[in-house]
Amino acid sequence: MTAVDPEIRIPDPIELDRAEEERLAARFGTAPGSANEYAGFETVGIPDRPPQTEREAEMYSLEEGEMLLNMGPQHPSTHGVMRLVLKIRGEVVTDLDPVLGYLHRGIEKLCENATYTTVLTYVDPMDYMSAMHNEHAPAIAFEKLYGIKAPPRAEYIRALVVELNRVFSHGLMMGFLALDMGGITPILYGFINRDDTVELLASISGQRMLFNFFRVGGVNWDVNDEFINRLSRWRAEVGKAIDDNIALMTQNEIFTQRTKGMGVLTADQAISLGVSGPNLRASGVPFDVRKAHPYSIYPELEFEVITRPEGDTYARYLQRVAEIEQSLHLIDQIVDRMPHGPVQAQVPGIIRPRPGRAFAAIESPRGFYSVYAISDGGPNPYRFRMRDPSFISLQVMPKLMPGHLIADTMAIMASLDPIMGGVDK
Amino acid sequence: MALTPQPPKTDTSAGSGDLLHGNPAPIVIPDGAGDDELLREFGMEEHPRGGFHGLLEVIPTKADYILDLIRANSLWPLLSGLSCCAIEMMSTATSKNDIDRFGMFPFRASPRQADVLIVAGTLTTKMAGPLVRLWEQMPEPKWCVAMGTCTTSGGRFKRSYSVVQGVDRVMPVDVYVPGCPPRPEGLIYGMLKLHELVKQRRGQWSTYVDRGPQRVAWEGDVR
Amino acid sequence: MAGGLVRALSDRFPELADTLWTDEDTVEIQVEGSRNVEVLQAVRDDAELGFWWLADAAAVDYGPDRDDPRFEVVYHLFSDRHPAWLRIRARVDRADPRIPTITGLWEGAMFHEREMYDMMGIVFEGNRDLRRIYMSPDYRSFPQRKDFLLPDDAADSAAAGVVPLERPETWDLSRFREGLTSAAAATYPPTAERTGTEQEVEGGETLADQSRPR
């Protein structure tokens, strides 16, 4: 004789969700393996299951005197939520396995369910240090699909904002490299520069970080005189924080001792592994999409592809410093030559390109960023594929790390400059 | 048997409650007994709605108040960023928006020494387990701030197959900071709101014991 | 623009000449999945072609609702001798998705192939590290296949006959209604902008290509 009626149950909200899903599944049919099935997570450490592949068996079998050290997904210097499993012998790394996917948000799938205009908002948080570049490639690809082109002034504004973005992205890389080597101040100077730049970009796009500035066939807002004034003020001040950082890093004996000759990536290795951008150019390969496959207004601008022959951590750092100078030089040219005119082509609200395929590649601060879009004539892309440079660059880590110490592992990884939002999509 | 639920027969004598079957005896305090006289001797006055208040109250309440002030002014965040918001979180800690002014700077790398977990960025199903683990590794008292729309509701990735639709599905949250990502000023405002919660003991931590063990819903339930 | 590349490719692979397709800056050929290593190695090592850089490798699911359900593994290649991307579409059977790995040619294809395996379920034979890369190892489905519907998407999906943006209760369509209901809707983009984009001029170049600032 209980006081509580067994029939009366307080429904659990999670069970209600599940019931809703079952109802939907009964009505529309569940695809094999839809998302409501169990998506667990790996336990940290050695996987509690037999190895699936040859490489995994090799990685997770320990010899005498070796130990697995798990770094991440939460670790101060994994640049987000990457997980590195290091096989170490004492302090020396003998093997390394990057475990990704802790930030996999399914952006490609979401983009396939979004209209072409909305796709440009979904790609923003991918490589969140260079949101402008993320939007640039899809914008070019969709314009190719749709068969229009942006007005010249829009192209100039695009080039201006992506170069601004490159400046603060490379500036922050300097700070993160120092932070991973124990220097706490360069990151703060880098952030002074970055905050100035994003405020400048926010004054034109309305957002501080995920700008959502590009549109199919143009850009969202025009630049005005006030913006140009702010830009020239910024241009006068931008060198200061960067020079401070150079004084703290390049001229520091400890820094140079710790980076020179560390993690040498040869040109052949880099090409075979698909490394791109500053990392590839620091290995001596003059591959820059802005020159190799010119897009936007880059054919009209004067610049040279910067390379460095060494391919070590120090070269990758100096490469970024040199590219900051180059970007500032490009910004000056763009502002000087900016034409007048509209900034947005005539585009309807819902874009339905003809069936077709388009491939567009740009040079992002981390390298070769490309988009492959397929249209089937509908309002959504049939397939939307993004190739992120830092994702591919991460493959070099198992090749570079063995033989280095744990401390060097962090420095080398910071010099590759991966952004986990882009890596995991 | 009775078709309508009958009120259980209550026995007010002490110790006769059926504790095993969930019917504890109600505790009845007889009138005029106990320490009331003693309390009155110390200058405490009876409140019309029950209880006493007065001089002695100062000792526990003021000590708690001071402790809460100390805790509020020394909130060490965990150095843990999930995605985009992490950059703005770092920006909040750096020169332009110096959150160190409020005593929050030493971003601790180890959860054992952190007081507040700022969940900065999209929480995915793969990351949910490790994040809950981090949260459980933090010693009490602890607070959680959900930064950005992705952590409050899933945000722009709400429809995704691998994103947890709000971090409050897996752990208690004290302050939600909207924005995608919030400006540093927004995060500072959220942290100052957290100060208020800490001072007024309105955070999840102070009520944690009362609610009993939480059901952690991440295992297979979130999507 | 890419005329030289088109000629070189049709000389080198006469049997693939009828699958050749070009647009403003891309040349495309289609091959059978089993031939991908052979063709890729040929275009990489050929002195005239010299496509030394694997730009991208992606999988496309032409889903079950298509006439010809299949997977395609799409490789994009770069060469500094030709001003065009080379796109190679390798066809994979959807019922038994297997294709040889190209990690022997470019080591960097490893993460591409692991991603394709994770997202589409395509098995790359010979790849020595074919694990899931994004989802957990115990995840059982392949999210980027076309028959994988997003959870709260079932009611909105094309399978249910709804295009989300056109649901009147979610969007105010008054701004677009004119365009959507009139006959002109079928011919978006407006004719003024479309003219010429389809016509190919000599050498695989289009008029849109000529008008590009480059």
Place this chain on the structure above:
Amino acid sequence: MDVGELLLGVGRFVLATTLLLLLTVPTAFIVIQIELKVIAQMQLRFGPNRVGPWGMFQSTIHGFKVLAKEDTTPDQADRPTFTMAPWMVFMAAAMSMLVIPWAPGLVAVESSISVVYFFAVLGLSVVGLLVAGWASYNKYSLLGGLRSAAQMVSYEIPLTLSVVGLVILTGSLSFTEMIEWQRVNGWGIAWQWWAFPIFFIAATAEINRTPFDMVEADSEIVAGFATEYSGMRFGFFFFAEYVALFIMSAILVTLFFGGWLIPFVELPDGILGTVMGLLSFFIKTYFFVFVAVWMRTTLPRVRVDQLMSMAWKWLLPLALVNLFVTAAIVLIFNLQPVGGA
């Protein structure tokens, strides 16, 4: 020995120890506050400015907060040693304060071998760090503990050897007598300018400050030996680190910068002299605390192998050369220590 004298000695010792233990906590607070504010100013920030005037009590608040946190112990940890380790580290730092001469006549324990005692006791903290790393059952802690053992044992040698030259010159092992010697002959830095950089670098490494903070390298091994420590036990580590910074600066000042001496000024007897001596001593000591904080802001961290090779290939030979040269000069010129033992 008279019983009354013995009781007086014991009473004096108990009083001095209690006072010094009480002193450690405010010392740590002051050093932490200096670090918070100085780093902030160097990084173009304000730093804490809400608690108290100019945020003066921020470090105090941090300290009391840490004490009020939950104290966790990992399941797999070795409980007795896990509990003991912070205590060992803190006591090593606090006990070494016993022989520091603060002002004329103001020293807790007057000993003729205080130099030996100081370096012996300070070296004990490595045991605590090693035990902490091992007992935590955490790989980061283990790495941190082993790093600390390697680093501190290596740097102990050049640190001690660099002082021996001064010991030969003064002919004494007592800090008080060394200061007395410096009062007559000029500061130690003038006589042992070559030993000063060796001592400074080795001391920085000995107390695990940047650029030698491998032991708790944030970006490599999360928090090193302290990864699993929370609450009060972490507070002990935290305090001990900053107290050790203060003590090292104090000893550096005592050995090379004349302790409580003021140049060209003869301290008067009585309470005024004590106060002036204290002031002089604290100003010099906190200057070197400031230098350590300055280094932390500026320099990145050196690597483990660079650290070890520096100790064994550079500092140790240099310290030995310094020792031999000093001994030779003392022999050749037949220098007689003033207050000699």
